[in-house]
Amino acid sequence: MSASSGKLAIIGWPVSHSRSPLIHNHWLAARGEAPVYQPYPIDPKDDFRRALEQMAEAGFVGANVTVPHKEAAFNAMDALSAAAEKIGAVNTISFEGGRLRGANxxxxxxxxxxxAAMQAASGQDWRRQPALVLGAGGAARAIIVALGAAGVPAIRVVNRSRDKAEALTGLADNMHIDDWSARTRMTEGCGLLVNTTSLGMVGQPALEMPEAALGALCPRALICDIVYAPLETPLLRAARASxxxxxxxxxxLLQQAALSFEIWRGERPPVNAALRDKLIADLAQEA
Ligand SMILES: NC(=O)c1ccc[n+]([C@@H]2O[C@H](COP(=O)([O-])OP(=O)(O)OC[C@H]3O[C@@H](n4cnc5c(N)ncnc54)[C@H](OP(=O)(O)O)[C@@H]3O)[C@@H](O)[C@H]2O)c1
Structure with a gap:
């Protein structure tokens, strides 16, 4: 079976809630391919490497990995991309004739x-100013590595548990770690503020960021909330109001999926309004 036609999956536990099948099957359909991307639960109690070998035997050529398996996937690979190596987690697996290659x-x-957001809004280049990252979990790790690679001059990180933020030291140059309570005074001069905590998510308290803290960011800074349920969090409402x-x-969510798809199918699919609208409609059904 060629890498351009084999089965694909999202591995997780549980995984039935994942929107990845909707996204990838949309792109497969646009290529005239059958909807071969499916949810694939793996029990954390199972032997993860063995489970991946069974997937390869069953004709899978690629898989995404979500909670709680990204670190287990990292440990199960035969080869890793530079980003996966640095982040210490894998979200994209390629099954290459018995070998497992991991990327993030x-x-x-x-x-x-x-x-994409900067271009759409004709904003300033976020790479030129310091960035403030709230949170120090798995998503923050990947984001800090990418901000470092993008050349952001200073990366300020705060987390509720300061020790977890301290443990991220070295992921990028020019990192500055402080207490969670310092977040309101660390926005000064930043071109980017990103919330990677679960605050603001459905069922979670809102993230408290006073108006003055947002006012201290550069004019027309990017404020990103990687939470997407709800789509408009209190932080994003405050961002737009300021x-x-x-x-x-x-x-x-869409861009990381497009990069995974490109690894498996050799072609970056479009992230456009039609797909975004489809996803929003699907999320609304659950709300
Ligand atoms: N848009 C996307 O594509 C995308 C991708 C990945 C994740 N996400 C979203 O990003 C969020 C984090 O994911 P993750 O995988 O990084 O999770 P994680 O590894 O469990 O990290 C959770 C983070 O949230 C913080 N946190 C939790 N409750 C908090 C509270 N009450 N006050 C302050 N901080 C709190 C944690 O702080 P402590 O260390 O102190 O516990 C930690 O920094 C989730 O909402 C997830 O859905 C979105």
């Missing part, structure tokens, strides 16, 4: 979503 497209997908450029989490 989360950070580059995040950067692509910022560039004249900044709000970037929702669907951009990252």
């Amino acid at each position: 497209t989360d950070g580059d997908g995040f950067v692509a979503s910022l560039d 004249g900044h450029i709000g970037v929702d989490g669907l951009g990252m």
